[in-house]
Amino acid sequence: MCEANAYLRKDGKEEMLMEMVDKVTPQEDGLVLEDIFGRRKVIKARITExxxxxxxxxxxxxx
Amino acid sequence: MCEANAYLRKDGKEEMLMEMVDKVTPQEDGLVLEDIFGRRKVIKARITExxxxxxxxxxxxxx
Known part of the structure; x- marks a missing residue:
């Protein structure tokens, strides 16, 4: 499987936000992250890398 | 390897932009796409999915 881990970069450090992410889709209220089990997180963020x-x-x- | 193919969505259709993409990084002049061989493309675009x-x-x- 080719999922990835999502990290949040803050003050030069990276913290793990979500593991085994499959889908990322920008929506009005932020980025929607969905892992391979279908669990979702919404976060006001942009992809930097x-x-x-x-x-x-x-x-x-x-x- | 967990590279992906990059598609450009235009008028509801998708055309292949680059195969075997490893890295995507937003820069001033657009998105920099780099494939697993280190070949690069720069495009004025944003990630939609x-x-x-x-x-x-x-x-x-x-x-």
């Missing part, structure tokens, strides 16, 4: 071979999605919070 | 299990990155052109 994808590195798929490393299974990394990096997000940055938006106001 | 990620579906990693399906190996899909969908972009939409920006003006």
């Amino acid at each position: 994808l590195a798929l071979v490393e299974h990394r999605i990096v997000l940055e919070q938006q106001d | 990620l579906a990693l299990v399906e190996h899909r990155i969908v972009l939409e052109q920006q003006d």
Whole structure:
């Protein structure tokens, strides 16, 4: 499976936000992250980096 | 390997933009796509959908 982990970058540090993310879709109220089990998180953020071979999605919070 | 294919969505259709994409990073002049061989493309676009299990990155052109 080719899911990735989503990290939130804050003050130069990265914290794990969600593991095994399959889908990411921007919507009005923020990014919708959905993992391979269909669990969802919505966060006001934007994608700042994808590195798929490393299974990394990096997000940055938006106001 | 967990690379994905990048598609450009235009008028409801999707055309293949780049295969075997590893990294995507937003920069001043647009999105930088890099495939697993290190080849790069820069495009004025934004990410509208990620579906990693399906190996899909969908972009939409920006003006």
